Amino acid sequence: MCKIDSQITRITRLAKLNKTELRNKQSNVLKFPLSPLAKAGMIIKNIEHDAHVSEHDHSRPHRDDHYLLLFASSGDLLMSIDFKNITILGPTLLLIFPGQIHYTVSAHNLKGWIISIDPALVDKEFQLIFERSFQHPLFINENSLLYGHSFTFLEQMERLQEQSANPFKLRAKHSILDALLGLLAGETSNIHNTGRVKPNRGFIIQEAFTQLLKVHYREWKQPARYAAELNISAAHLYDTIKGLTGDSVSACIQQYCILEAKRLLCFSKLTVKEVAYQLGYEEPVYFGKLFKKITGSTPLEFRKQYLDQDY
CATH class of the missing domain: 2.60.120.280 (Regulatory protein AraC)
Incomplete structure (x- = not known):
């Protein structure tokens, strides 16, 4: 050891x-x-x-x-x-x-x-x-x-x-x-005791939603847009994603956007306003509030904390 x-x-x-x-x-x-x-x-x-x-x-x-x-x-x-x-x-x-x-x-x-x-x-x-x-x-x-x-x-x-x-x-x-x-x-x-992932309807919907999210997270912020693309109701999409992940569709969208925001904040020279626009948020103030709600810190605080972090 x-x-x-x-x-x-x-x-x-x-x-x-x-x-x-x-x-x-x-x-x-x-x-x-x-x-x-x-x-x-x-x-x-x-x-x-x-x-x-x-x-x-x-x-x-x-x-x-x-x-x-x-x-x-x-x-x-x-x-x-x-x-x-x-x-x-x-x-x-x-x-x-x-x-x-x-x-x-x-x-x-x-x-x-x-x-x-x-x-x-x-x-x-x-x-x-x-x-x-x-x-x-x-x-x-x-x-x-x-x-x-x-x-x-x-x-x-x-x-x-x-x-x-x-x-x-x-x-x-x-x-x-x-x-x-x-x-x-x-x-x-x-x-991890996850067992075999059965290719049932729920998992198929989750997989399709995840793939759509990775491609369209910048412009599609509403769950209904994903549901329409999947030809299911927004309620059905909500129940499926909530049941499999424990999070709502809106939360999944926001979490993915914030992850991408973290990447841009720490590994690019974009300003906070530019990061917001690149992620499809037309109001940088709203983006800042959403970022703090999810991470507990403002975008600038997060950038500074990461680059100054002492291991």
């Missing part, structure tokens, strides 16, 4: 230095698409062997339009993901979702793989399970079946990617990826 504690202390110290640099490096939030090197919606990189291969600076706050699945077999890593510093000591699995703002604070002797995955390749049922149960690093035992299977799957995907003569390698990679994601969905749902 002493070794792990000293590693965490060293990583935390580096986080303070990175936060100081962030104050001076803020710019508009960058968003990156899937690498042009990806074939058929996915690419796998060996962290140790391909450390020099990168399409963008991972130490700079950014978001991706695809999933990132990290398998750290050994070493340590400190990442910031949507305002939370995540300490990873291998062996660990971590999933970064499309749209989450993240950057690497530090890495030391890191080994393993990272896969960039087009969301279209991730089974809808797996996506729901991951949204509920894979929001934190999954620490795994080296002697466990999960570790063994994950290591084997990733190693085989890397080998297939390097082959040039096999005409069916992409199909094989997709099959192995689906098997790996299925394994992780089962493991995380067992840990």
